[in-house]
Amino acid sequence: MITDQTKQVPGARIGTRLTGPRRHQHRLSARALVAIAFPGSGSSRIRLTRSGWLIAGTLFITTGLWAAAHLDELGSARVWLFRGPSQLVVLWSAALASLSILAVVRAQALEPLFGGLDMAVRLHRKLGLAALVLLAAHVVLLAADAVAQNASLAAVLVPFWSLEQRSIDILGFYVLIGLGILAYDRRLRHELWLALHRVIGLLFLFGTLHAAMEPGTIHRFEPLRTWIVMLLLVGAAAWTYRVLLFRRFGPLYRYKVESVVPRGAQTVDLVMSPLDRRMMYEPGTFVFVGVPTFKGKERELHPFSISSSPVERELRVSIRQIGDFTNQISTLSLGEDNPDFWKARRPGRYHPISTLQGADVDVYGPFGRFTPHRLQQYQRLVWVGTGIGITPFLSMLSFGRSTVDFRRIWLYYVVRSAEDAVYDEEIRNCRSRAGFTIDYVPWLTSEHGHLTAARIAADVKGDDYAVMLCGSMFVVAALRSQFRALGLPPQRIITEELQFRGTSEAPAAPART
Ligand SMILES: Cc1cc2nc3c(=O)[nH]c(=O)nc-3n(C[C@H](O)[C@H](O)[C@H](O)COP(=O)(O)OP(=O)(O)OC[C@H]3O[C@@H](n4cnc5c(N)ncnc54)[C@H](O)[C@@H]3O)c2cc1C
Numbered sequence: 001m002i003t004d005q006t007k008q009v010p011g012a013r014i015g016t017r018l019t020g021p022r023r024h025q026h027r028l029s030a031r032a033l034v035a036i037a038f039p040g041s042g043s044s045r046i047r048l049t050r051s052g053w054l055i056a057g058t059l060f061i062t063t064g065l066w067a068a069a070h071l072d073e074l075g076s077a078r079v080w081l082f083r084g085p086s087q088l089v090v091l092w093s094a095a096l097a098s099l100s101i102l103a104v105v106r107a108q109a110l111e112p113l114f115g116g117l118d119m120a121v122r123l124h125r126k127l128g129l130a131a132l133v134l135l136a137a138h139v140v141l142l143a144a145d146a147v148a149q150n151a152s153l154a155a156v157l158v159p160f161w162s163l164e165q166r167s168i169d170i171l172g173f174y175v176l177i178g179l180g181i182l183a184y185d186r187r188l189r190h191e192l193w194l195a196l197h198r199v200i201g202l203l204f205l206f207g208t209l210h211a212a213m214e215p216g217t218i219h220r221f222e223p224l225r226t227w228i229v230m231l232l233l234v235g236a237a238a239w240t241y242r243v244l245l246f247r248r249f250g251p252l253y254r255y256k257v258e259s260v261v262p263r264g265a266q267t268v269d270l271v272m273s274p275l276d277r278r279m280m281y282e283p284g285t286f287v288f289v290g291v292p293t294f295k296g297k298e299r300e301l302h303p304f305s306i307s308s309s310p311v312e313r314e315l316r317v318s319i320r321q322i323g324d325f326t327n328q329i330s331t332l333s334l335g336e337d338n339p340d341f342w343k344a345r346r347p348g349r350y351h352p353i354s355t356l357q358g359a360d361v362d363v364y365g366p367f368g369r370f371t372p373h374r375l376q377q378y379q380r381l382v383w384v385g386t387g388i389g390i391t392p393f394l395s396m397l398s399f400g401r402s403t404v405d406f407r408r409i410w411l412y413y414v415v416r417s418a419e420d421a422v423y424d425e426e427i428r429n430c431r432s433r434a435g436f437t438i439d440y441v442p443w444l445t446s447e448h449g450h451l452t453a454a455r456i457a458a459d460v461k462g463d464d465y466a467v468m469l470c471g472s473m474f475v476v477a478a479l480r481s482q483f484r485a486l487g488l489p490p491q492r493i494i495t496e497e498l499q500f501r502g503t504s505e506a507p508a509a510p511a512r513t
Pocket of ligand 1: 118190191286300301302303304305306317318319320321322323324325326327388391392496497498499500501
């Protein structure tokens with residue numbers, strides 16, 4: 001049953017503290033890492049996710065091996081003043097850089113480790129930044145050591161200052177920091193930004209290789225060197241697979257375009273049928289789509305959530321047309337919105353019968369863990385889809401029609417105005433089996449203002465629900481922090497941001513749609 005709650009008054013507030021089962025912890029908890037790094041720093045509970053364990057374990061082993069390499073000097077003040085910390089931070093930097101590359105390898109087998117590819121991308125952003133900051137700290141500490149030893153500061157900071165200094169290292173450092181800062185420039189075109197990332201990854205790997213080969217701390221203690229080489233190999237293998245091998249060996253399915261269905265002014269459904277085997281997927285997952293016939297964009301892969309049901313043979317993604325790739329999707333249409341369609345329909349001197357065929361499309365996937373089964377222990381679920389973020393819920397709704405599910409769902413479709421609610425009718429038409437109850441709220445921000453967690457909590461009542469949020473980064477981040485502020489434990493909130501770039505911090509201002 002679908003209940004329409006459009007007329008409810010928004011803005012109710014509650015302050016209930018929520019408790020419940022604690023399972024499926026896939027998010028890296030910054031507080032937990034802080035608690036490990038600084039025991040007794042105020043966090044009463046240590047909660048580490050799988051990726052958190054991986055990072056903490058890697059840093060622990062690196063630190064332990066470094067300490068073992070310096071056993072004879074550990075009592076000396078000199079090693080602790082600048083030299084020791086400078087060595088440690090650069091080892092941590094290399095370790096985190098390797099893990100950061102591993103996180104975005106796009107390997108389905110590693111998704112449970114990182115909590116899904118989208119979560120892994122978020123982790124990658126944090127680890128990459130941490131690796132760069134640690135690298136900068138290494139140079140600052142080296143400079144401080146030089147000053148403390150009355151040695152030349154320029155020899156540490158200026159390449160080619162003297163013959164014996166490490167000019168390549170210094171140059172490499174400046175290039176890495178420069179490229180690293182560029183990588184956070186949100187104005188950069190996505191393809192350029194991706195290319196930049198590949199270069200940064202490669203530079204980090206060469207830097208680590210260089211450190212492992214040349215005489216010094218690592219070289220002097222074989223177990224430490226072996227460990228760093230192992231990390232290097234992990235990073236190098238991940239980089240090679242991601243950059244060079246993914247297109248060839250990734251989970252590829254070939255589909256043919258059946259139709260491109262316009263949905264309002266800026267949105268289309270791309271409906272595809274399999275050319276050979278079809279992809280099996282869970283509702284809520286996403287795929288990378290590539291169109292080999294798009295000139296100049298043959299190698300581009302763009303992520304889109306699946307909006308069809310897994311029981312259907314046809315695969316559908318619903319696309320908001322915001323840039324060059326998504327706009328070009330319309331030209332794949334064999335329908336009336338394609339100019340060539342009419343030429344094909346009215347053959348003549350100037351309009352020869354077209355040999356139009358549905359274009360072939362490369363589909364890689366499925367990826368992501370934004371799936372309701374992760375919250376299977378909860379009977380009451382809140383689903384919030386903002387704008388095109390409604391797509392994974394369309395798949396879940398559609399799949400819900402062919403399954404018996406006794407959960408209760410509150411679905412909020414957040415859009416600016418009624419014209420933007422292009423999937424409203426589809427959601428209303430979705431009839432579920434007995435026992436599957438959906439309270440549907442099309443939330444128009446132009447009329448009701450921003451949707452808040454407090455408002456949702458007032459609708460849902462009780463304290464035993466879990467939340468799935470999908471949409472733009474800022475809205476998702478804002479709602480997530482509002483639910484956290486209401487006391488909802490982190491493992492009861494799963495999110496999907498429709499962006500891989502930028503910050504996921506909640507803005508100070510209320511959520512926008
Ligand atoms: C996990 C995930 C699921 C998504 N699901 C959907 C969906 O169901 N429907 C939908 O309309 N959109 C979805 N998106 C967003 C979609 O991928 C982008 O809108 C699309 O790639 C834009 O490409 P463009 O060349 O048309 O636009 P551009 O103008 O080139 O880019 C606009 C923005 O899209 C992002 N983007 C561009 N190219 C890529 C790329 N190759 N890979 C990743 N991000 C890119 C960048 O943030 C960029 O700033 C999803 C994104 C992610 C990360």
